[in-house]
Amino acid sequence: MSVIEVQGITASYRKNQVLKDVNFTVEPGTLTAIIGPNGAGKSTLLKVLLELHPKLSGSTAFFGSSLQKMKKRIGYVPQRGSVDWDFPTNALDVVTMGLYGQIGWLRRPNRSHRERAMACLEQMGMADYANRQISQLSGGQQQRVFLARALVQEADLYFMDEPLAGVDAATEKAIMHTLKELKDRGKTVMVVHHDLQTVEDYFDHVLLLNRSVWAHGPTEEVFTQENVYRTYGGTLRWMKEA
Numbered sequence: 001m002s003v004i005e006v007q008g009i010t011a012s013y014r015k016n017q018v019l020k021d022v023n024f025t026v027e028p029g030t031l032t033a034i035i036g037p038n039g040a041g042k043s044t045l046l047k048v049l050l051e052l053h054p055k056l057s058g059s060t061a062f063f064g065s066s067l068q069k070m071k072k073r074i075g076y077v078p079q080r081g082s083v084d085w086d087f088p089t090n091a092l093d094v095v096t097m098g099l100y101g102q103i104g105w106l107r108r109p110n111r112s113h114r115e116r117a118m119a120c121l122e123q124m125g126m127a128d129y130a131n132r133q134i135s136q137l138s139g140g141q142q143q144r145v146f147l148a149r150a151l152v153q154e155a156d157l158y159f160m161d162e163p164l165a166g167v168d169a170a171t172e173k174a175i176m177h178t179l180k181e182l183k184d185r186g187k188t189v190m191v192v193h194h195d196l197q198t199v200e201d202y203f204d205h206v207l208l209l210n211r212s213v214w215a216h217g218p219t220e221e222v223f224t225q226e227n228v229y230r231t232y233g234g235t236l237r238w239m240k241e242a
């Protein structure tokens with residue numbers, strides 16, 4: 001059974017149509033880069049799939065069922081810039097929040113929940129920062145905390161919006177290592193990604209998006225100069241030969 005099935009999704013902001021007849025299917029255990037030019041609708045696609053932004057038409061299924069029924073199996077790492085980092089909480093609490101789906105909103109996390117959260121912070125090399133206010137973390141550290149929060153959820157499907165944006169080489173390596181590990185454990189990961197030069201190294205599948213899906217499939221088949229040009233409107237210098 002497919003992990004995600006998307007059919008005919010259309011979405012807009014007021015009169016500005018951003019997604020038009022988006023169709024694709026994602027199989028389990030894949031690590032997919034969603035790429036396309038600025039304003040192509042990549043973030044909007046994630047928000048529509050997660051019902052954070054309404055769709056005008058189309059249908060989605062996760063593990064053959066509805067988002068509501070499958071929510072606990074789905075993790076989301078939003079764009080760092082879209083989050084209020086001044087919210088007064090520390091890194092460990094942010095990660096523990098990833099467990100609320102399992103704990104229930106009205107119950108307090110117990111010691112074992114905190115230990116699980118701590119283990120994920122440790123996995124992301126952030127154990128020493130557990131008690132640090134999140135506003136006092138660097139951008140890359142915040143991103144690692146976000147990843148730890150996604151990990152603790154033990155989801156089967158992850159959506160991540162530019163997890164590598166603005167991080168240094170060490171953090172990029174740590175994040176990609178974590179994503180590959182998730183994939184190796186059979187999880188499905190969809191990542192909005194901007195760096196065309198690393199697509200082939202990092203991802204086994206690519207979804208080329210610019211309002212609609214221009215190509216989708218295994219990286220070696222789909223990530224071609226022609227497809228990338230078409231998706232970016234021909235304005236792009238092809239990186240592979242650079």
Ligand SMILES: Nc1ncnc2c1ncn2[C@@H]1O[C@H](COP(=O)(O)OP(=O)(O)OP(=O)(O)O)[C@@H](O)[C@H]1O
Nearest residue numbers: 013014016018036037038039040041042043044045
């Ligand atoms: N909250 C909003 N209100 C109005 N228009 C929006 C809003 N968010 C995005 N848009 C518009 O929708 C279009 C798609 O934006 P989106 O953020 O989904 O693109 P993206 O592919 O993620 O872009 P980028 O690579 O620049 O992050 C853009 O034209 C953008 O200006």
